[in-house]
Amino acid sequence: MDGTLTRADELTPAGEDRCIGDLIREKKHLTEKQVEAIVTYQKERGVRFGEAAVALGLATDSDVVFALSQQFHYPYTPEGQRDIHPDLITTTQPFGHRAEAFRAIRSQLMMRVFSPTEPRRALAVVSPDHGDGRSYFVANLGVVLAQLGGRTLIMDANFRNPRLHELFGVPNGSGLSGILSGRQEENVIYQASDIPSLFVMPVGITPPNPLELLERPAFRLLVTELLRKFDHVIVDTPPASSGSDAAVIASRCGAALLLARKDSTRMNGLNGLIETLVAASAKMAGVVVNEY
Incomplete structure (x- = not known):
């Protein structure tokens, strides 16, 4: 479940449960122009925000999973920060x-x-x-x-x-x-x-x-x-x-x-x-x- 973003200025306010778009934008430090490009691709292809960001090379699959884990409050260790044992x-x-x-x-x-x-x-x-x-x-x-x-x-x-x-x-x-x-x-x-x-x-x-x-x-x-x-x-x-x-x-x-x-x-x-x-x-x- 990967929230849909309709406009770049409709991001959820801080302090509330945020959508995937908020979380990916914050993690990847996306500019407004990049967010608009993702939203345009999203509308044209009928895909989710995370899928569009990955397709445009502005995020990775790991970034999307990390955003999902934050949204649903699941522990997750992103790639590159995995000192955690792989059996977990x-x-x-x-x-x-x-x-x-x-x-x-x-x-x-x-x-x-x-x-x-x-x-x-x-x-x-x-x-x-x-x-x-x-x-x-x-x-x-x-x-x-x-x-x-x-x-x-x-x-x-x-x-x-x-x-x-x-x-x-x-x-x-x-x-x-x-x-x-x-x-x-x-x-x-x-x-x-x-x-x-x-x-x-x-x-x-x-x-x-x-x-x-x-x-x-x-x-x-x-x-x-x-x-x-x-x-x-x-x-x-x-x-x-x-x-x-x-x-x-x-x-x-x-x-x-x-x-x-x-x-x-x-x-x-x-x-x-x-x-x-x-x-x-x-x-x-x-x-x-x-x-x-």
């Missing part, structure tokens, strides 16, 4: 089909797990094997949940192979392991860069006894406290093939979303993990097949 496709490609798939999953979770009629729960993302894409999924799900405006925390509880600090570029010197081991640590929660309402808790120092830490009452108490401070809490986990960590985390969180990988995950492993999660009394939010 909901910020680098906010209107692509993969980002749309994450928003569809978000809608289902808002009804099944995060509904006001449901008990307050954190959501553990679990999968049978290494390489299923849990961290990728957790990170992008966190972004689209934060787009709703509520405070969203993504917690890295994968003590075996933590990745969330790499995806979001946050320090990993302190984090979840320090809290669970009883160390007094500061700065264990970081705000994600350029993504309002999204926060990240890294693992911190990788402990030699991850399962023992997770089974301590401190983890359940921590999850309960975080649910008071954040609207959504999403937790990354190790693969089930690494041990019992994922089942313990899901039990403490209260809900689990199972991730399978297309052409990789075996049905016996998937069914076995489902049985384990049900035995752990975690609410099953559903199964997602990762094709990425």
